[in-house]
Structures are given as C-alpha cells and as structure tokens.
Amino acid sequence: ILAFLNISFPGIYAFSESVMVGECANLDLLDPRECLKVAREHSDLIVGIKVRVGRGASGEQGIAPLDIAIEVADELGLPVMCHLDHPPPSRLDVVSRLRQGDILTHCFRPFPNAPARLRDATVREEIIAARERGVIFDIGHGKGSFGYATAEVMLECGFAPDCISSDVHVLSIVGPAYDQLVTMSKFLALGMSLDQVIAASTCEPAKAVRRPELGHLAIGTPADISVLKLEEGEFEFLDVEGEIRIGKTQIRPHSLMIGGNWLAAP
Structure with missing residues (x-):
C-alpha cells in the first residue's frame, strides 16, 4: 500500500450524505511541520x-492549503495531489501553482471549475499550459467529479487523462463510480482503446x-496481477450529473495473483 498524506492533521473526516466538513477549512489543522x-x-x-x-x-x-501543501512537498521532493471542487478558488488559481509531476485529480469534473x-x-x-509543463491529470471519478460533457470535449480535443482512478469512498461505491473496472469501462465507451485504458490504470x-x-509485467517486477475479462453487450454507464452513455464492453474481474500466489484462482 502506498499513500498520499493529507496536509490536514485529521485527514478527511465528517464525510457523509448529511455531514460534510472540509478538513482544510480550518488552518489550525494544517501544520506543515507536523506533516513533514x-x-x-x-x-x-x-x-x-x-x-x-x-x-x-x-x-x-x-x-x-495548496500553498502549504506545495511547501511541504517541495521540502520532501514529492508531488502534490490536488483535489478541486466548486470555486473559490478558481481552476486558474489552482493549476497555475501546480509544478511538474504534481497531480490534478477530478480533472474531468463538470462545470464549474x-x-x-x-x-x-x-x-x-491554463489546462493546456499545465500539461505542457508536466502536470499529471487524474480522473478521480468519485461522487461528484466526473461529467460526460466535459470528458467528451476533452477527448475530442485529444486531451486524454494520464491516470484513470475511481475515487471509491463511502458515498461513491454505491454509484456512480462503483469501482475501478466500471470507471475504466466508461472510458472504453467514450472511445479510448483498451490499451490506453489499461495503461492509464496501471x-x-x-x-x-x-x-x-x-504497474507492468517484466522480469524482476512484482507478480501482482489482475486478470480481467471483457463482457460484450449493452451497458449503461452513469456520470455524476445523471447522464447515461451506452457502452458495448464491460470490464469484469476474473482472477487475482499477489506476490506470485493466486488469491482468486482462474
């Protein structure tokens, strides 16, 4: 397991359908020395x-909070992963601060931002400029951060995501993200190739x-392998705004190997 450390001391807390408290809304919780x-x-x-x-x-x-996180990350020589929801701050304020190797998640979010x-x-x-200087764009589907209207424009313009991720949490696991394979299948439905989708997920x-x-198989790399299968048919895929797209392929789990040992045998 590898992790990004939240700049806020408690991390994400008070997170439910009825209670939602921003962990970065109180600067008393953001001590760069503690995070470092x-x-x-x-x-x-x-x-x-x-x-x-x-x-x-x-x-x-x-x-x-982004400025504080960047200062800590710079001292560590590590990237920042930045979540952006509704403004303020604006998309321009955020992406203009991100450095080469930093990650903007929820990168295909719907309007606004x-x-x-x-x-x-x-x-x-500003998005094109950020990619040109090496900012990494991650999907982070989640409960409210992936819209087909945005995704279709981005892909039609040749701007594919660098990374495809589900952002599965207590609210999104029941839809519309569900899991990584459903999220990957949505991008097949949007026209990305299977090779592109697998690479962006591994x-x-x-x-x-x-x-x-x-994230790849070669001599000397860990034998951690997800074996997947492609199911053909007609499948409805939902975005966070309730929009539906029909896909012809659904990626399904088949078997799993960890460290060279089958956990779910074929």
Whole structure:
C-alpha cells in the first residue's frame, strides 16, 4: 500500500450524505511541520502530499492549503495531489501553482471549475499550459467529479487523462463510480482503446507516484496481477450529473495473483 498524506492533521473526516466538513477549512489543522515529520517517518509508504481545495474542502481559506501543501512537498521532493471542487478558488488559481509531476485529480469534473469550455468545445488555456509543463491529470471519478460533457470535449480535443482512478469512498461505491473496472469501462465507451485504458490504470499511475517497477509485467517486477475479462453487450454507464452513455464492453474481474500466489484462482 502506498499513500498520499493529507496536509490536514485529521485527514478527511465528517464525510457523509448529511455531514460534510472540509478538513482544510480550518488552518489550525494544517501544520506543515507536523506533516513533514509524519511523511519522513513513513517515507517507505508516503508518495506525495494530498490537499483538497474548493468551496467544500477549504471554504474561506481558499487557495492557502495548496500553498502549504506545495511547501511541504517541495521540502520532501514529492508531488502534490490536488483535489478541486466548486470555486473559490478558481481552476486558474489552482493549476497555475501546480509544478511538474504534481497531480490534478477530478480533472474531468463538470462545470464549474471544469477544464473544458463547453460553449465552443475547447480545452481551457491554463489546462493546456499545465500539461505542457508536466502536470499529471487524474480522473478521480468519485461522487461528484466526473461529467460526460466535459470528458467528451476533452477527448475530442485529444486531451486524454494520464491516470484513470475511481475515487471509491463511502458515498461513491454505491454509484456512480462503483469501482475501478466500471470507471475504466466508461472510458472504453467514450472511445479510448483498451490499451490506453489499461495503461492509464496501471503503468501511468506507477510513474506518477515514482514507482516505475510497479504497474507492468517484466522480469524482476512484482507478480501482482489482475486478470480481467471483457463482457460484450449493452451497458449503461452513469456520470455524476445523471447522464447515461451506452457502452458495448464491460470490464469484469476474473482472477487475482499477489506476490506470485493466486488469491482468486482462474
């Protein structure tokens, strides 16, 4: 298990359908010294610093938690993974701060703070500039962070995600994200190739967390293998706004090997 360490001391807490408290809304909970100390103590597990900003996550503190997270990450020589929800702060404020190797998650989120301009089907300029300087774009589907309208514009413009992730948590596991394989299947339905979808779910995330020995099969790499199967038919896939797309292929689990041993035999 590898982890991003939340810049907020308690991490994400008070997170349910009825109670939602932003862990970055109170700067008293964001001590860069404490975060630095914990990250160094667990350097074998910690691959980056996580921060959530937006009206829900950081409230009146706006962009400040991201600045704190970047300072800690810079001292550690690690990337930041940044969540962005509704403004403030704005998409421009956030992506302009991200450095080469930093990760913007929820990168195909719907309006507002979407990366695409839907009225003319273009990718926003600051998003293109961020990719050019090496910012990594991660899906992070979740409960409220993936919209087909955005995704279709981005893909039509040739802007595929670097990483495909489900952001499965207590609210999204019951839909619309469900799990990693459903999330991957949505991108097949949107026209990405199977090779692209697999790479964005395996070797590309491994590169993003600077563990290039993971996420692919080769002599000397760990024998951690998910065997998948493709089921053909007609499948409804839902985004966070209730929009449905029909896919012809659903990726299903078949068997699992960990460390060279079958946990779920074929």
